[in-house]
Amino acid sequence: MMGKLIGGAIGFVLFNIVGAVLGVFLGHMFDKGYAANTARVTPEERDALTKSFFETTFTLLGYLAKADGRVSEAEVAGTEQLMGQMRLSQEQRAEAIALFKQGSAKGFEPTKVLRDFRARCGRNKNLVQMLLTYLVNLALADGQFDAAEERVLREVAAGLGVNGFAFEQLMRMIKAQNSFSSSGGYRQSGGATQQSSADELARAYDALGVSASASDAEVKRAYRKLMSQYHPDKLAGQGLPEDAVNAATERSKEIQVAYDLVKKSRA
Numbered sequence: 001m002m003g004k005l006i007g008g009a010i011g012f013v014l015f016n017i018v019g020a021v022l023g024v025f026l027g028h029m030f031d032k033g034y035a036a037n038t039a040r041v042t043p044e045e046r047d048a049l050t051k052s053f054f055e056t057t058f059t060l061l062g063y064l065a066k067a068d069g070r071v072s073e074a075e076v077a078g079t080e081q082l083m084g085q086m087r088l089s090q091e092q093r094a095e096a097i098a099l100f101k102q103g104s105a106k107g108f109e110p111t112k113v114l115r116d117f118r119a120r121c122g123r124n125k126n127l128v129q130m131l132l133t134y135l136v137n138l139a140l141a142d143g144q145f146d147a148a149e150e151r152v153l154r155e156v157a158a159g160l161g162v163n164g165f166a167f168e169q170l171m172r173m174i175k176a177q178n179s180f181s182s183s184g185g186y187r188q189s190g191g192a193t194q195q196s197s198a199d200e201l202a203r204a205y206d207a208l209g210v211s212a213s214a215s216d217a218e219v220k221r222a223y224r225k226l227m228s229q230y231h232p233d234k235l236a237g238q239g240l241p242e243d244a245v246n247a248a249t250e251r252s253k254e255i256q257v258a259y260d261l262v263k264k265s266r267a
Contacts, residue, residue: 056117058096062103067148078141114159176206180257207258223259
Protein backbone atom coordinates (compact mmCIF):
# COMPACT_ATOMS: atom_id res chain seq x y z
CA MET A 1 0.00 0.00 0.00
CA MET A 2 2.79 2.43 0.90
CA GLY A 3 4.39 1.95 -2.52
CA LYS A 4 1.17 2.95 -4.29
CA LEU A 5 0.76 6.07 -2.15
CA ILE A 6 4.34 7.23 -2.66
CA GLY A 7 4.39 6.34 -6.36
CA GLY A 8 1.12 8.14 -6.99
CA ALA A 9 2.23 11.26 -5.15
CA ILE A 10 5.55 11.49 -6.97
CA GLY A 11 3.93 10.80 -10.33
CA PHE A 12 1.32 13.53 -9.80
CA VAL A 13 3.94 16.13 -8.82
CA LEU A 14 6.09 15.35 -11.85
CA PHE A 15 3.54 14.54 -14.56
CA ASN A 16 0.06 15.44 -13.22
CA ILE A 17 -2.78 12.91 -13.60
CA VAL A 18 -1.08 10.61 -16.12
CA GLY A 19 2.00 10.48 -13.90
CA ALA A 20 -0.14 9.73 -10.85
CA VAL A 21 -1.77 6.74 -12.58
CA LEU A 22 1.59 5.40 -13.70
CA GLY A 23 3.05 6.02 -10.24
CA VAL A 24 0.23 4.10 -8.57
CA PHE A 25 0.77 1.18 -10.94
CA LEU A 26 4.53 1.06 -10.36
CA GLY A 27 3.98 1.45 -6.64
CA HIS A 28 1.55 -1.48 -6.70
CA MET A 29 4.18 -3.63 -8.40
CA PHE A 30 6.70 -2.62 -5.74
CA ASP A 31 4.27 -3.52 -2.95
CA LYS A 32 3.52 -6.85 -4.58
CA GLY A 33 7.21 -7.72 -5.00
CA TYR A 34 8.09 -6.58 -1.51
CA ALA A 35 5.32 -8.67 0.03
CA ALA A 36 6.44 -11.74 -1.90
CA ASN A 37 10.04 -11.30 -0.80
CA THR A 38 9.24 -10.71 2.86
CA ALA A 39 6.49 -13.29 3.31
CA ARG A 40 7.26 -15.81 6.02
CA VAL A 41 6.08 -19.37 5.81
CA THR A 42 3.74 -20.73 8.44
CA PRO A 43 4.94 -23.43 10.87
CA GLU A 44 2.90 -26.01 8.95
CA GLU A 45 4.39 -24.95 5.63
CA ARG A 46 7.88 -24.99 7.13
CA ASP A 47 7.39 -28.54 8.40
CA ALA A 48 6.18 -29.67 4.98
CA LEU A 49 9.12 -27.98 3.21
CA THR A 50 11.60 -29.43 5.68
CA LYS A 51 10.24 -32.95 5.25
CA SER A 52 10.17 -32.72 1.46
CA PHE A 53 13.66 -31.23 1.21
CA PHE A 54 15.18 -33.76 3.60
CA GLU A 55 13.59 -36.80 1.98
CA THR A 56 14.34 -35.67 -1.57
CA THR A 57 17.94 -34.77 -0.78
CA PHE A 58 19.03 -38.08 0.68
CA THR A 59 16.97 -40.21 -1.71
CA LEU A 60 18.54 -38.50 -4.73
CA LEU A 61 22.01 -38.65 -3.17
CA GLY A 62 21.61 -42.42 -3.09
CA TYR A 63 20.33 -42.47 -6.66
CA LEU A 64 23.29 -40.42 -7.86
CA ALA A 65 25.84 -42.44 -5.91
CA LYS A 66 24.65 -45.64 -7.62
CA ALA A 67 24.66 -44.04 -11.09
CA ASP A 68 27.86 -45.85 -12.14
CA GLY A 69 26.74 -49.18 -10.68
CA ARG A 70 28.35 -48.99 -7.23
CA VAL A 71 28.46 -46.66 -4.24
CA SER A 72 32.06 -45.67 -3.59
CA GLU A 73 33.69 -45.03 -0.22
CA ALA A 74 34.23 -41.40 -1.24
CA GLU A 75 30.50 -40.99 -1.90
CA VAL A 76 29.63 -42.50 1.47
CA ALA A 77 32.15 -40.18 3.12
CA GLY A 78 30.71 -37.20 1.21
CA THR A 79 27.21 -38.03 2.44
CA GLU A 80 28.51 -38.43 5.99
CA GLN A 81 30.19 -35.04 5.71
CA LEU A 82 26.92 -33.45 4.63
CA MET A 83 25.15 -35.04 7.60
CA GLY A 84 27.78 -33.47 9.82
CA GLN A 85 27.36 -30.04 8.22
CA MET A 86 23.59 -30.34 8.66
CA ARG A 87 24.11 -31.36 12.32
CA LEU A 88 21.67 -34.23 12.12
CA SER A 89 20.60 -36.04 15.27
CA GLN A 90 21.10 -39.81 15.55
CA GLU A 91 17.46 -40.34 14.62
CA GLN A 92 17.76 -38.04 11.60
CA ARG A 93 20.97 -39.76 10.52
CA ALA A 94 19.24 -43.15 10.63
CA GLU A 95 16.40 -41.79 8.49
CA ALA A 96 18.86 -40.19 6.05
CA ILE A 97 20.73 -43.49 5.65
CA ALA A 98 17.46 -45.34 5.00
CA LEU A 99 16.51 -42.81 2.32
CA PHE A 100 19.97 -43.05 0.76
CA LYS A 101 19.63 -46.84 0.54
CA GLN A 102 16.18 -46.45 -0.98
CA GLY A 103 17.52 -44.20 -3.70
CA SER A 104 20.47 -46.47 -4.43
CA ALA A 105 18.32 -49.60 -4.66
CA LYS A 106 18.21 -51.41 -7.99
CA GLY A 107 15.36 -50.21 -10.18
CA PHE A 108 14.70 -47.00 -8.26
CA GLU A 109 12.85 -44.45 -10.39
CA PRO A 110 13.18 -40.75 -9.37
CA THR A 111 10.25 -39.36 -11.37
CA LYS A 112 7.75 -39.30 -8.48
CA VAL A 113 10.31 -37.90 -6.02
CA LEU A 114 11.15 -35.06 -8.41
CA ARG A 115 7.50 -34.37 -9.21
CA ASP A 116 6.53 -34.23 -5.52
CA PHE A 117 9.49 -32.00 -4.63
CA ARG A 118 8.78 -29.61 -7.48
CA ALA A 119 5.12 -29.39 -6.47
CA ARG A 120 6.04 -28.64 -2.86
CA CYS A 121 9.26 -26.64 -3.17
CA GLY A 122 9.77 -25.83 -6.85
CA ARG A 123 8.78 -22.17 -6.54
CA ASN A 124 11.59 -21.61 -4.05
CA LYS A 125 14.70 -21.25 -6.21
CA ASN A 126 17.00 -21.38 -3.18
CA LEU A 127 15.72 -24.82 -2.21
CA VAL A 128 16.20 -26.07 -5.77
CA GLN A 129 19.72 -24.62 -5.93
CA MET A 130 20.71 -26.09 -2.57
CA LEU A 131 19.47 -29.52 -3.62
CA LEU A 132 21.48 -29.38 -6.85
CA THR A 133 24.52 -28.12 -4.93
CA TYR A 134 24.43 -31.15 -2.64
CA LEU A 135 24.16 -33.50 -5.61
CA VAL A 136 26.97 -31.87 -7.59
CA ASN A 137 29.22 -31.97 -4.52
CA LEU A 138 28.60 -35.68 -4.13
CA ALA A 139 29.36 -36.30 -7.81
CA LEU A 140 32.70 -34.56 -7.27
CA ALA A 141 33.47 -36.36 -4.00
CA ASP A 142 35.76 -38.94 -5.61
CA GLY A 143 37.54 -36.38 -7.77
CA GLN A 144 35.90 -37.70 -10.93
CA PHE A 145 32.81 -36.75 -12.87
CA ASP A 146 31.80 -39.56 -15.17
CA ALA A 147 29.14 -39.76 -17.87
CA ALA A 148 26.67 -41.70 -15.71
CA GLU A 149 26.79 -39.06 -12.97
CA GLU A 150 26.38 -36.26 -15.49
CA ARG A 151 23.38 -38.05 -17.00
CA VAL A 152 21.70 -38.34 -13.59
CA LEU A 153 22.44 -34.73 -12.68
CA ARG A 154 21.00 -33.48 -15.95
CA GLU A 155 17.96 -35.72 -15.44
CA VAL A 156 17.39 -34.27 -11.98
CA ALA A 157 17.96 -30.69 -13.12
CA ALA A 158 15.45 -31.10 -15.94
CA GLY A 159 12.98 -32.66 -13.51
CA LEU A 160 13.34 -29.58 -11.32
CA GLY A 161 12.78 -27.21 -14.23
CA VAL A 162 16.40 -26.06 -14.56
CA ASN A 163 17.54 -25.63 -18.17
CA GLY A 164 20.85 -26.87 -19.53
CA PHE A 165 22.58 -23.48 -19.60
CA ALA A 166 21.66 -22.65 -16.00
CA PHE A 167 22.78 -26.12 -14.88
CA GLU A 168 26.18 -25.82 -16.58
CA GLN A 169 26.74 -22.37 -15.05
CA LEU A 170 25.83 -23.76 -11.62
CA MET A 171 28.28 -26.61 -12.14
CA ARG A 172 31.15 -24.22 -12.88
CA MET A 173 30.34 -22.08 -9.88
CA ILE A 174 30.11 -25.01 -7.45
CA LYS A 175 33.38 -26.51 -8.64
CA ALA A 176 35.11 -23.17 -8.23
CA GLN A 177 33.51 -22.43 -4.86
CA ASN A 178 34.64 -25.82 -3.55
CA SER A 179 38.25 -24.85 -4.18
CA PHE A 180 37.86 -22.13 -1.55
CA SER A 181 36.54 -24.48 1.11
CA SER A 182 38.04 -24.12 4.59
CA SER A 183 38.62 -27.88 4.54
CA GLY A 184 41.29 -27.66 1.92
CA GLY A 185 40.78 -25.15 -0.86
CA TYR A 186 42.45 -21.84 -1.48
CA ARG A 187 45.13 -20.71 0.93
CA GLN A 188 47.00 -17.41 0.84
CA SER A 189 50.67 -18.20 0.45
CA GLY A 190 53.67 -16.06 -0.32
CA GLY A 191 55.28 -19.00 -2.08
CA ALA A 192 52.59 -19.52 -4.70
CA THR A 193 53.79 -19.51 -8.29
CA GLN A 194 52.54 -16.95 -10.78
CA GLN A 195 50.62 -19.65 -12.67
CA SER A 196 48.92 -21.08 -9.57
CA SER A 197 47.97 -17.55 -8.47
CA ALA A 198 46.45 -16.93 -11.90
CA ASP A 199 44.53 -20.21 -11.68
CA GLU A 200 43.21 -19.30 -8.23
CA LEU A 201 42.04 -15.93 -9.49
CA ALA A 202 40.30 -17.56 -12.48
CA ARG A 203 38.51 -19.93 -10.10
CA ALA A 204 37.50 -16.99 -7.93
CA TYR A 205 35.77 -15.35 -10.89
CA ASP A 206 34.03 -18.64 -11.73
CA ALA A 207 32.92 -18.96 -8.09
CA LEU A 208 31.16 -15.61 -8.40
CA GLY A 209 29.71 -16.46 -11.81
CA VAL A 210 31.38 -13.57 -13.64
CA SER A 211 34.22 -13.17 -16.13
CA ALA A 212 37.53 -11.46 -15.46
CA SER A 213 36.42 -8.67 -17.81
CA ALA A 214 33.44 -7.80 -15.60
CA SER A 215 33.38 -4.30 -14.12
CA ASP A 216 33.83 -3.71 -10.41
CA ALA A 217 30.12 -2.96 -10.16
CA GLU A 218 29.22 -6.24 -11.90
CA VAL A 219 31.53 -8.23 -9.62
CA LYS A 220 30.06 -6.62 -6.51
CA ARG A 221 26.52 -7.20 -7.77
CA ALA A 222 27.23 -10.90 -8.39
CA TYR A 223 28.82 -11.24 -4.95
CA ARG A 224 25.89 -9.57 -3.20
CA LYS A 225 23.39 -11.72 -5.09
CA LEU A 226 25.16 -14.92 -4.03
CA MET A 227 25.52 -13.81 -0.42
CA SER A 228 21.83 -12.93 -0.38
CA GLN A 229 20.96 -16.39 -1.70
CA TYR A 230 22.94 -18.04 1.08
CA HIS A 231 22.06 -15.64 3.91
CA PRO A 232 20.94 -17.76 6.91
CA ASP A 233 18.05 -15.51 8.00
CA LYS A 234 16.68 -15.19 4.48
CA LEU A 235 16.90 -18.92 3.81
CA ALA A 236 15.23 -19.74 7.12
CA GLY A 237 12.47 -17.26 6.35
CA GLN A 238 11.84 -18.91 2.99
CA GLY A 239 11.44 -22.30 4.61
CA LEU A 240 14.86 -23.87 4.14
CA PRO A 241 15.31 -26.41 6.96
CA GLU A 242 17.62 -25.33 9.78
CA ASP A 243 20.02 -28.19 9.09
CA ALA A 244 20.33 -27.11 5.46
CA VAL A 245 20.85 -23.48 6.49
CA ASN A 246 23.95 -24.63 8.39
CA ALA A 247 25.37 -26.14 5.20
CA ALA A 248 24.45 -23.03 3.21
CA THR A 249 26.37 -20.89 5.69
CA GLU A 250 29.51 -22.86 4.86
CA ARG A 251 28.95 -22.09 1.17
CA SER A 252 28.72 -18.36 1.91
CA LYS A 253 32.17 -18.50 3.52
CA GLU A 254 33.64 -19.94 0.32
CA ILE A 255 32.02 -17.18 -1.72
CA GLN A 256 33.45 -14.58 0.65
CA VAL A 257 36.99 -15.93 0.24
CA ALA A 258 36.63 -15.88 -3.56
CA TYR A 259 35.33 -12.31 -3.54
CA ASP A 260 38.11 -11.14 -1.24
CA LEU A 261 40.65 -12.59 -3.66
CA VAL A 262 39.09 -10.85 -6.67
CA LYS A 263 38.82 -7.55 -4.79
CA LYS A 264 42.44 -7.76 -3.68
CA SER A 265 43.58 -8.40 -7.26
CA ARG A 266 41.80 -5.23 -8.40
CA ALA A 267 43.09 -2.95 -5.63
